[in-house]
Amino acid sequence: MGRKQKLRQERKIKNKNQTSAVVVTTTAEATVEAASEGRLPEAAMTALVEELDDMFPKSDECVQATMDTQIINGNEYYKLNNIEQYVLVKQGAIEHGCVHSMLIIDTTLRKRSTTTEGHYNHMYIHLALPWLLEGAIRGSVRCIMILIGEYYLDRAEPNRNADVLIDYWGKILNNTDTRLPNLSHNLAALSVLKHRLGRTCIICSKTDTKILTLKQCIGCSFYCYCSETCQITHWEEHNHRGECKQLRILNKYHKPYAKAIRDAAIRGDIHPALEKLQYKLGLTRPLEDYQELIDYNTHDGKLINPKDYVVAREDGTVWVGSIPSSPIGTS
Numbered sequence: 001m002g003r004k005q006k007l008r009q010e011r012k013i014k015n016k017n018q019t020s021a022v023v024v025t026t027t028a029e030a031t032v033e034a035a036s037e038g039r040l041p042e043a044a045m046t047a048l049v050e051e052l053d054d055m056f057p058k059s060d061e062c063v064q065a066t067m068d069t070q071i072i073n074g075n076e077y078y079k080l081n082n083i084e085q086y087v088l089v090k091q092g093a094i095e096h097g098c099v100h101s102m103l104i105i106d107t108t109l110r111k112r113s114t115t116t117e118g119h120y121n122h123m124y125i126h127l128a129l130p131w132l133l134e135g136a137i138r139g140s141v142r143c144i145m146i147l148i149g150e151y152y153l154d155r156a157e158p159n160r161n162a163d164v165l166i167d168y169w170g171k172i173l174n175n176t177d178t179r180l181p182n183l184s185h186n187l188a189a190l191s192v193l194k195h196r197l198g199r200t201c202i203i204c205s206k207t208d209t210k211i212l213t214l215k216q217c218i219g220c221s222f223y224c225y226c227s228e229t230c231q232i233t234h235w236e237e238h239n240h241r242g243e244c245k246q247l248r249i250l251n252k253y254h255k256p257y258a259k260a261i262r263d264a265a266i267r268g269d270i271h272p273a274l275e276k277l278q279y280k281l282g283l284t285r286p287l288e289d290y291q292e293l294i295d296y297n298t299h300d301g302k303l304i305n306p307k308d309y310v311v312a313r314e315d316g317t318v319w320v321g322s323i324p325s326s327p328i329g330t331s
Contacts, residue, residue, distance in 0.1 A: 049141045052177055055266045059092030062101045082108055094323050102135040103142055126309035130283055130322035137254055137277055139262025144169045151310050162311050164220045164247050172258060203230035219244040245316030253277040282317025287324040
């Protein structure tokens with residue numbers, strides 16, 4: 001090796017070591033900063049979320065749907081196509097309450113968009129939502145996080161945000177496990193919620209003054225209004241009616257039993273409170289009530305905007321169910 005070549009190699013090794021040192025220092029600083037703010041480092045949070053959800057048993061159908069893989073051009077793919085995999089995991093979700101299957105159903109229905117990098121296709125979110133809700137009420141941390149971040153928080157159209165439901169599920173997250181008291185700080189959705197709301201009118205952003213006192217929604221004690229006009233606008237045009245009523249259902253039929261329902265699901269059992277909650281949320285509504293939404297993405301013969309069907313109907317129930325009381329189809 002010549003002298004110049006040797007010097008170049010030494011400089012390369014030196015630069016590499018300096019870069020590695022910077023990366024390690026940055027990672028360490030990020031960990032310290034996260035800890036000081038009450039947040040979990042991203043890697044630690046991911047590992048903890050996986051650990052908590054791995055407590056739930058996997059159905060045989062879920063295992064079968066995800067175990068068979070093949071290598072194509074150096075990349076690993078499932079041997080089953082999307083429809084075959086969907087049918088299997090849906091069976092696992094319905095017959096065994098498998099939350100892992102419910103997560104796969106969500107991913108299958110919300111296929112990755114080919115036009116928008118890093119975002120899901122929202123065409124079928126109204127069909128995927130009931131399965132995430134099924135997983136969330138059983139205590140799946142991943143289902144709850146996806147509900148908050150991908151369904152109830154609309155970054156493109158903030159007026160669609162279901163802030164009450166974001167707040168409810170954020171609190172459920174924090175009560176899921178003693179190691180998760182600050183998990184909500186890791187969710188951008190909850191950070192946005194904290195800064196966006198307060199003693200301001202949700203419609204016109206007026207604040208309390210000496211001559212104006214805002215009033216809270218009696219149903220949720222969350223949103224504030226400066227006038228009856230703004231309250232009616234929010235209730236009617238922004239569908240707070242459905243959101244508020246779903247919160248009441250969750251507070252009455254889920255919150256008191258959340259831990260017991262989760263513990264039972266981890267054991268592979270069904271807690272009696274879960275069945276009543278499913279009924280109250282409309283998850284077990286007859287299939288014919290929403291067959292049109294499934295088959296044609298229409299409602300009363302009109303094309304829908306799927307985002308309008310994420311938050312609840314006027315009575316607080318879901319637009320599309322999951323485990324209908326009528327015979328189960330494969331749609």
